[in-house]
Amino acid sequence: MDDKKGRAIINKTIKAKKENKKIKFLKGYFGDYGGRFVPEILIDALEELEKKYKLAKRDKQFHEELNYYLKNYAGRPTPLYFAKRLTDYIGGAKIYLKREDLCHLGAHKINNTLGQVLLAKKMNKQNIIAETGAGQHGVSTAAVAALFNMKCKIFMGSVDIERQHPNVERMKLLGAEVVEVKSGSRTLKDAVNEAIRYWVSNIDDTYYVLGSVVGPHPYPTIVRDFQSVIGIETKRQIKRFEGRLPDYIIACVGGGSNSMGIFYPFLRETDKVKLIGIEAGGKGIESGLHGASLTSGEKGIFQGTLSNVLQDSFGQIKEAYSISAGLDYPGVGPEHAYLKEKGKVKYDYILDHEAVNAFKTLSELEGIIPALESSHAVAYAMKIASNLEKDKIIIVNLSGRGDKDMESVSKFFTNQLI
Amino acid sequence: MVKDMFNQVINKTNSNKSNKNIGSKSKIEKIFEYLENKNQKGFIPFVTCGYPNINDYIKLVSVLEKNGADIIEIGIPFSDPLADGPVIQSTSKIALDNGINTDIVFNSIKEIREKSSIPIVLLTYFNTVYRYGIDNFLNNASSVGVDGLIIPDLPLEEFYNYKNYFENSPLDNILLASLKSSQERLKKISSLTKGFLYCVSVKGVTGVRNNIDSEVIEFLKRLKKITQIPLALGFGISTIEQINEVKKHCDAIIMGSKILSVLLNANDFNEGLESVSKLVYEVNLVLKS
Numbered sequence: 001m002d003d004k005k006g007r008a009i010i011n012k013t014i015k016a017k018k019e020n021k022k023i024k025f026l027k028g029y030f031g032d033y034g035g036r037f038v039p040e041i042l043i044d045a046l047e048e049l050e051k052k053y054k055l056a057k058r059d060k061q062f063h064e065e066l067n068y069y070l071k072n073y074a075g076r077p078t079p080l081y082f083a084k085r086l087t088d089y090i091g092g093a094k095i096y097l098k099r100e101d102l103c104h105l106g107a108h109k110i111n112n113t114l115g116q117v118l119l120a121k122k123m124n125k126q127n128i129i130a131e132t133g134a135g136q137h138g139v140s141t142a143a144v145a146a147l148f149n150m151k152c153k154i155f156m157g158s159v160d161i162e163r164q165h166p167n168v169e170r171m172k173l174l175g176a177e178v179v180e181v182k183s184g185s186r187t188l189k190d191a192v193n194e195a196i197r198y199w200v201s202n203i204d205d206t207y208y209v210l211g212s213v214v215g216p217h218p219y220p221t222i223v224r225d226f227q228s229v230i231g232i233e234t235k236r237q238i239k240r241f242e243g244r245l246p247d248y249i250i251a252c253v254g255g256g257s258n259s260m261g262i263f264y265p266f267l268r269e270t271d272k273v274k275l276i277g278i279e280a281g282g283k284g285i286e287s288g289l290h291g292a293s294l295t296s297g298e299k300g301i302f303q304g305t306l307s308n309v310l311q312d313s314f315g316q317i318k319e320a321y322s323i324s325a326g327l328d329y330p331g332v333g334p335e336h337a338y339l340k341e342k343g344k345v346k347y348d349y350i351l352d353h354e355a356v357n358a359f360k361t362l363s364e365l366e367g368i369i370p371a372l373e374s375s376h377a378v379a380y381a382m383k384i385a386s387n388l389e390k391d392k393i394i395i396v397n398l399s400g401r402g403d404k405d406m407e408s409v410s411k412f413f414t415n416q417l418i
Numbered sequence: 419m420v421k422d423m424f425n426q427v428i429n430k431t432n433s434n435k436s437n438k439n440i441g442s443k444s445k446i447e448k449i450f451e452y453l454e455n456k457n458q459k460g461f462i463p464f465v466t467c468g469y470p471n472i473n474d475y476i477k478l479v480s481v482l483e484k485n486g487a488d489i490i491e492i493g494i495p496f497s498d499p500l501a502d503g504p505v506i507q508s509t510s511k512i513a514l515d516n517g518i519n520t521d522i523v524f525n526s527i528k529e530i531r532e533k534s535s536i537p538i539v540l541l542t543y544f545n546t547v548y549r550y551g552i553d554n555f556l557n558n559a560s561s562v563g564v565d566g567l568i569i570p571d572l573p574l575e576e577f578y579n580y581k582n583y584f585e586n587s588p589l590d591n592i593l594l595a596s597l598k599s600s601q602e603r604l605k606k607i608s609s610l611t612k613g614f615l616y617c618v619s620v621k622g623v624t625g626v627r628n629n630i631d632s633e634v635i636e637f638l639k640r641l642k643k644i645t646q647i648p649l650a651l652g653f654g655i656s657t658i659e660q661i662n663e664v665k666k667h668c669d670a671i672i673m674g675s676k677i678l679s680v681l682l683n684a685n686d687f688n689e690g691l692e693s694v695s696k697l698v699y700e701v702n703l704v705l706k707s
Contacts, residue, residue: 027575035579037544037571039501041596041621043603183507184498193498200501201622203598301545301571302498314519315549316497 028217031341033334036216038196038304045203050218052123057225066118073147074110076229078102080237080395085365086382093388095381096246097398098234098262101370107400108230108258109140113209115226117144120207127202128152130209131195133160133188133254134325134373135167136400137211142176152176155195157186160325167404185319188329192303212255213333216304220333227261234395235265242393245273248384251397252376253277253347254291254327256336258399263345270344277336278376280322281349291320293332294340294347307334323352323408324372326400350376350383356412358382359402371400372408445537445565446590446613449488450648450669459665459705462650463698464491464541464674466509467526468518474687476530478694482677483536485695486702491568491672494523494542501570503625505675508682520550524562531563539566539592539613544576552580556587566590566613574607581610592616595641597633608645614670615647620654626675627654630663638667661704671705 028034036046056062070076078099087095100108113130120128128145129152132138138154145152154176161168161180171178179198184190192215199208213220213227238246249266251259256277263275282290290296293308300309302317310318310330320330339345350358355372358379363369370378374397381396388394402409443451453460463482468475479490495510495518502510527538540559547555547569559567567589572580577593584591590613595604598621608615619634620627634651641649651664652672661671677694684690 035576036573037576038573039570039596039618040573040594040603040607041598041618043573043575043596044598044600183504184511189498193500196500197503197623201620203621299548301543301548303500304571306548309545311545311549313549314521315545315547316514316519317545 030335030338032299033305033307033337034217034220035306035334036304037301037306038216039200041200041203042216045199046216046218048123053119053218053222056119056122062118062122066115069114069118070111070229074104074114075102077233077237080234080241082241083366086362087385089361089365090382090385092385092390093247093392093394094390095385096238096241096393096395097368098230098395100230100258100397100399101368101374101401105136105140105143106403107136107140107371108227108261109137109211110144111229111261112211112223112226112257113137113140113144116207116209116222117141117148117150120150120209121148123207125205125207126150127206128209129155129195129198129206130211131155131188131191132167132211133157133191133328134404135160135164135171136326136404138176138178139167139170139174141209141211142171142174145176146174153179153198155179155181155191155198157181157188157191159186160188160191163408164325164404187319188325189303189317189320189331196303212257213260213335214255214303214305214307214331220305220335223257224260224264224335227257228264230258230261230397231263231265234262238393238395245269246393246395247388248274248276248392248394249397250276250278250377250381250394252327252373252399253279253294253332253336254329254373255331256333258397260333260335262397263339267344275345276380277345277347278380279347279349280320280324280327280376281351282321282323283352285349289321290349291322291327291329292349293320293330294336295349297330297332302331305331305334307337308332323355323412324376324405326371326373327376348380350379352412354379356409359405359409363402368398369402370398371402372405374399375402444590444613446489446539449537450614453488453669459668460488460648460650460670461486461698461702461705462489462491462652462670462672463487463677464493464672466493466495466506466513466678467523468495468513468516469509469678470512470681470687471516472518472522472526476526478681478691479530480534481691481695482698483534485698486706487536487698488670489537489539491539491541491674492523492527493674494520494540494546496543496546499543501623503623503675505626505679505682506624509678520546520555524558527564528562537565538563539568539590540564541568541570544569544572552583556583556589560588564589566592568592568594568616570594574603574610577610594618597621597631597637601640604641605644608641608647611647614650615641615645616672617641617649617651617668618653619651619664622653624653624675626656626679628657628660630660634664635667638664642667658700658704661701665705671701673701
């Protein structure tokens with residue numbers, strides 16, 4: 001009897017293992033997450049993109065060219081900076097900042113746009129399109145398109161056009177056409193929808209530079225790979241400073257490109273390095289006004305990928321909210337959903353007012369104005385550092401600079417006074 | 419015994435039919451057989467469930483049937499309809515603002531079924547099905563009288579991952595073919611689709627257009643060589659001229675944005691409905707002659 005039971009259990013395990021294997025080998029999937037849920041017409045273009053990307057990945061010349069521009073145009077490597085005054089002020093673990101805010105155009109976005117536009121050039125596509133929320137990815141795409149003399153269209157929701165107006169002017173100056181998106185919630189998610197619709201309609205000569213680790217396969221992989229330069233540099237730099245790996249790496253997660261970029265090279269060392277992704281808690285999870293798809297979303301299919309999504313009980317996509325336009329997205333990269341499920345990365349959230357407080361504190365103590373997105377990661381570091389020993393090391397990915405957010409922050413304080 | 423084996427072989431060769439349909443044709447297959455015998459073409463109008471509101475949408479469906487529709491395609495409104503242009507985006511938004519959800523869609527079909535047996539196919543984005551529970555969705559759909567299912571964001575590879583669900587359902591799963599699909603893909607798609615093959619006539623999203631892409635006729639001819647399954651042409655079909663150009667190369671026409679844009683642009687629903695009846699009557703006349 002027991003023997004029979006035992007055998008049944010073994011058989012079950014073998015079956016489960018087989019199934020696991022099967023899942024792993026599904027093309028474009030991270031466990032259950034990912035895939036390619038798009039209209040048939042896009043499949044051909046995505047296949048071609050995947051093929052060309054695989055070739056480029058093995059092409060020495062492609063890497064040389066990309067590295068040349070990363071170094072001489074984007075300003076890499078970016079420094080890893082020990083924030084001494086912030087560390088002293090909190091009085092706990094040592095806090096380092098990975099200074100992606102010092103990249104050309106003020107954010108990590110350039111790492112990906114340079115890679116993808118070079119890829120587009122290889123594919124002989126002359127027209128570049130991109131979506132943008134906060135405007136950072138739009139500005140970065142517009143700049144690189146100017147650099148390579150390509151035509152560029154940026155899709156941006158009318159709500160975002162209003163709250164990130166300086167970036168609209170920058171894109172125009174860089175020669176891009178900014179297409180106002182008036183459908184749906186008129187923010188980032190609708191800009192993505194409209195960019196995809198435009199791409200479907202101009203598939204033969206257009207390259208879509210997707211700005212985050214979201215969307216259909218192979219985008220989550222491509223964007224992650226191009227952003228991994230952040231983590232690769234960080235690893236080298238912290239070893240030089242401290243002779244060892246950090247104890248914590250903290251990064252904010254909207255779609256999740258800067259966090260994937262810094263986490264990815266550390267995924268094999270998660271026994272030593274705790275990776276923490278911080279979502280936008282907005283005005284609180286209970287309020288429903290947030291962008292925390294990993295914390296409170298559910299499995300669903302949104303914009304071409306199966307991931308965690310903010311949705312109602314019938315699968316209609318909910319609008320996200322955050323004080324930072326870059327975290328205001330109801331979906332998240334499928335690899336993040338996978339890493340959460342596997343317990344490789346911990347995800348938590350920070351509220352608007354905590355992020356604004358971190359924005360102010362870092363500006364006052366270090367003379368560094370962080371983007372509101374990155375301020376979420378800074379806020380979380382401040383929260384946990386005080387409870388940690390002084391010999392512990394935290395690295396925060398400071399993904400962008402905060403000049404663009406001056407207006408949002410002063411508005412926040414004015415509203416608080418009322 | 420030998421006969422059984424013979425039947426199995428037949429079933430395997432006829433890949434357009436699943437095991438569950440042994441010996442019995444679906445309503446959609448029957449209607450295409452009927453049309454072929456009469457040498458006529460099918461007309462498949464599209465409506466958004468709950469646009470302009472739930473009662474008027476049911477009225478619209480019955481007017482479409484009276485004016486010659488062979489199959490009705492009903493769209494479940496979705497918040498982020500990637501494959502749709504401005505017209506269906508608008509009607510979807512209005513429907514969602516009217517509080518339409520998946521259960522209401524099923525109930526509305528039950529209501530339509532009280533008076534009509536016209537074949538009904540649902541068009542839905544995959545998240546709606548996934549969130550409802552794929553089994554649940556397929557069961558409820560077939561129990562209220564839905565005959566087929568079109569999911570524009572579930573291409574071949576993803577469809578394949580969920581194939582078991584569809585094979586166990588009596589619904590016809592209708593797949594889409596595009597101008598950019600390779601020959602190899604077209605073969606696979608047409609072997610897996612049931613009822614008919616949805617041929618997308620544009621490199622683009624749904625919407626009102628005045629001409630036919632130059633590649634369409636070649637595309638339909640190519641498909642005719644690959645498959646016996648009926649070909650329904652949709653996306654951007656709006657005028658009698660377009661229909662005259664393509665009708666001898668396909669088996670049915672799907673028209674959505676044009677019909678809905680007539681309603682969107684009308685002063686009131688009754689006026690719109692009158693224009694729609696006229697349009698549909700004329701379109702159908704061309705298809706049946």
